[in-house]
Amino acid sequence: MSDVLLLHPAEQGITFGGMPPLGMAWVTAFLQSKGISTTLVDLQVTEKSIQSLLQSYSPQVVGIGGTSHTRFESFGIARQVKAFAPDIQVLYGGSHATFTSEDTLAHIPEIDIIVRGEGEQSTYSVASHVLKRDLNFSDISGISYRRNGSIIHNPDVQRISNLDMLPFPYRDPEAIRRYNLQLDFLNIPAASVMSSRGCPVNCSFCSASAMFGTQLTLRSAANVVDEIEFLLKEYRYEGVKFFDSTLTLNRNHIEAICAEIKNRNLRFPWECEIRVNGMSRDLLRTMKDAGCYYVDFGVESASPAVLKSMHKGITLSQVENVFHWTKELGILTKAFFTFGHIGETLEDARTTVEFMERNAKYITVAATGIGVRIYPGTEVEHYARSTKFLDSAFSWSSAFVDQNVESLGNDPLVPVLIQTQFGWKEFRKIEFRLARFWMKNPHAALSVIWSQIKLGRSRILLRLVRRFIEIHILRRTSR
Secondary structure (H helix, E strand, O other): OOOEEEEEOOOOOOOOOOOOOHHHHHHHHHHHHOOOOEEEEEOOOOOOOHHHHHHHHOOOEEEEOOOOOOHHHHHHHHHHHHHHOOOOEEEEEOHHHHHOHHHHHHHOOOOOEEEOOOOHHHHHHHHHHHHOOOOOOOOOOOEEEEEOOEEEEOOOOOOOOOHHHOOOOOOOOOOHHHOOOEOOOOOOEEEEEOOEEOOOOOOOOOHHHHHHOOOOEEOOHHHHHHHHHHHHHHOOOOEEEEOOOOOOOOHHHHHHHHHHHHHOOOOOOEEEEOOHHHOOHHHHHHHHHOOEEEEEEEEEOOOHHHHHHOOOOOOHHHHHHHHHHHHHHOOEEEEEEEEOOOOOOHHHHHHHHHHHHHOHHHOOEEEEEEOOEOOOOOHHHHHHHHOOOOOOOOOOOOOOOOHHHHHOOOOOOOOEOOOOOOOHHHHHHHHHHHHHHHHHOHHHHHHHHHHHHHHOOHHHHHHHHHHHHHHHHHHHHOO
16 A cells, blocks of 8 residues: 555666656655655566556555656556546656646646646645645645646745755665666666756756756755765665766865765766866866766857857867866766757758867767757747747647657657758758768767667667668768
8 A cells, every 4th residue: 555656657669777767766755754655666667567556556646757758658657547546646747747737737637737846845745635635736836737627837836945855765675676777888787866956057958947947956965975875885886877967067066075975985986967167177187086987068069159049158168178188087978969959050060060070089979969859848949839840739748759850869759840941951961971970980889879779779779770871871872
């Protein structure tokens, strides 16, 4: 028996789980700390059916998580729950749910309540009401729901300013070893950790800033390293992947974490995401001395105009500085490059590929994306709708599959931005241009292929390999 059952959907086409859903794990731990019987089941790593789970736990509340990529799986879970027991209150939360609350409630009747933003307090309040058989939710911040045929959006919930007040995210001892998260290049099991929430940068394509606003909230270094030490000892993890939007946004924060790791004489490798405009050689040295072996960062474009348009807040000289410093220090790098941003032209994209080629020796992994994904709540979505690049009839709750998107190596369930000056024809030209980059840098190509293998994305991997062969043949025959 469990009063609350939280379910995390498995992504279509992914054959095994990568990491626990930290957001839902935090909500689970918070509810448990408040005395509410709560069970979290990650459908990535279990073979149990929804019906068997409902029979086993007999919950009064079912909370469903997910992303834009898994929205149809989330909707399917809601339908199964209501078919099993119509009186169960079904909640849906996460970034996608937050920015599609009106759309979802208008089209998915099996979902009763949308939890918007941070989920701990709102989910606890809803569960408390339901357990008291009180279905008047008018006093609960951060939720949307139906009342008398109308969709009601209560005021936003106040952000949690002191993250140390939260218990560590719940981790199921039985399920934990079913995850396959590893540190790249080291091939050792890694724990996923978040030391902060939010990102004040507000890049046009990213939902993290939209989800949490421009407020960055931080856990104390002692609290973060307490969790890391627990995970290393209790679950025998050998390394850590930080999943903060950017670990280095606050220099005092990252320096304090490094100092805490060294003061406790902990030795483990870790990976994180950084921003190049906040880096120095000394900070990278400090991070390496504390175990950092691999940093990820978004370059996105080598066009200053495109960088300015997306509000990236970086310069190419800052990127090149980080390239040189990491090379000197022996830190591996993953640099992200994406093509098809608002206002970008084919010439801008070619400039980016040329920049990649000039700096190839500094890039361990070049992660590229052709076609900027449209996520709800982002500036890109607002732009696509206002300019009619996204069909006015488009609904996040309606069936959508675009095989053209999948042929570029993207999820066909999430649309990409198609513009007059940068559409499918331009995408194909950049795809051809990138193929030349991969051929000159086979280690980078193998890294991309290996990443898809580890994620279990066999269908996308096969399409990528087939497309690469087609481009290679076309290139040879066109000589």
